[in-house]
Amino acid sequence: MRWNELDQEPCSIARTLSVIGDRWTMLILREIFFRHRRFEEMQGALNITRPVLAQRLRKLVSDGVLRKVAYQSQPARYEYRLTDKGAALSPVMMALMHWGDTQMLPPGTERAVKLRHCSCNTQFDPVMTCSACHEPLAPRAVRMERRATAQPGLTQP
Amino acid sequence: MRWNELDQEPCSIARTLSVIGDRWTMLILREIFFRHRRFEEMQGALNITRPVLAQRLRKLVSDGVLRKVAYQSQPARYEYRLTDKGAALSPVMMALMHWGDTQMLPPGTERAVKLRHCSCNTQFDPVMTCSACHEPLAPRAVRMERRATAQPGLTQP
DNA sequence: TGCGTCAGTTTAGAAAATAAACTAACGTCA
């Protein structure tokens, strides 16, 4: 399978990865979540090459994750902001961050980034819970079940 | 920045992406979450090229996300299973899936994959909540705050 | 002996990323 065929997959994980699953996109979005919204700002912070940054921003805009907002004219200059669709990625971002904090950090190391919940104004950890029973989801307490119908390219003999 | 320098970053998102942030790794892990654990099984289901699959599995094992478990000898054959560190990625997987379900699916389309919570035996949606107030986290209700200390390569004037 | 299965490796060509320089539109300073 070629990467650009991925958005045709019936699986939501595949479709999501067709948007954010490459080497740089989530890091670009991290910068946006940090409110670094401009090209030079992101380029300097990430040390990403310019052609890749330009191409990724273009794709994120065309995928509806970011939108360009003019912050000056003459010359026209735009910054990149999250759409609602992009803001909806925050659970993904938090989950990535929390895994790094708990699984990749040498014990005793302080975390580089903290999360603050605006409505209760507290530092917190993100906890994934079950919409039915509202309990936290233990790592092996979840089964992913494929629908019975044919799923070309994904089924298994 | 080269991709292989990413695991040196102080940011947990960057460190996580150094493990799972490339084009194929999360799809391979999806197969493992679906309990497709063997090379041929994954290769057929994903239509990934064999050299890439072999290299990614090798890296996931060396990163401690998967482990090889013998399922026969003569010839020795191994399958790939999640370690605890790997199983801890399930919130990431669920978050990716939920974003795809809610943001990428044409309205009215049925979801290809459902989640079942073993302890309450119900189909559910994953809900990210605040560890402090236990409320669901609204998309824009979270602030990511960088620690004040110097973070080479990440700070911003 | 020959075929089939599984888990890869090898090789050649295509695609993508990197690094460094370049472009373009403007604003400022002198």
Next chain:
DNA sequence: TGACGTTAGTTTATTTTCTAAACTGACGCA
């Protein structure tokens, strides 16, 4: 007026990575 700086890219040449297809090797089966 002209040189320089800022911002947001694009261009070009080189390096790296990925793809596709074939090949390897250990065994089981008939």
